[in-house]
Amino acid sequence: MIDKQKIDARAKQLNTMAAQGVPLEDNADLPDTLYYKTLCLLYGEYRRHIISVEEARKQKLKLTKDYIDSKYAIDKYHDGVKAAMELDKLIAPESKFKGMSKQEAFERLLRFQAILNGTLSKYDGDMPSMYSRLLEELRDDNDGD
Structure with missing residues (x-):
């Protein structure tokens, strides 16, 4: 930040x-x-x-x-360069975004959001603990698919 x-x-x-x-x-x-x-x-x-x-x-x-x-x-x-690189990972033609699990996609989007908020370095690349419940719900949804 x-x-x-x-x-x-x-x-x-x-x-x-x-x-x-x-x-x-x-x-x-x-x-x-x-x-x-x-x-x-x-x-x-x-x-x-x-x-x-x-x-x-x-x-x-x-x-x-x-x-x-x-x-x-x-x-x-x-920070703008970091955000652009993360966005490129999501939308680049060679991106595997379409084939990602819900959890992987969600984590990618969280990283992008953290960069936009200027908070990514605060977490050293780890997902904030406040999202762990949402990630757990996504895991449960994926297990039920």
Whole structure:
């Protein structure tokens, strides 16, 4: 699930690291790296008196807003790709959707719905426990067919 509060918290963490000269983790993604490195440059310009405190604040505010907006957009894009891939599994010509059991089809649809809701990663691919009763009913229906 995309969480702007987590992105905001990460922005604050990167800002603190850049201000204190703490090295960035080796596994940081590209937006984090660009934001961190740009903050380091900004802090350096301020410390060398190349820019004023007002200008540094102004640039940092814009930089932080752009970082948060871009991270959010990237996360939305990745969620959209996941949803498209799941949808493709359902409707692609080579899809075995028509030959699936009710349970398999239901689980596929639940995965797709979880992606649309932004909750799939919360369950690590497992079906939410709230659906277990419905799945059990489907199993019972299939046993009776």
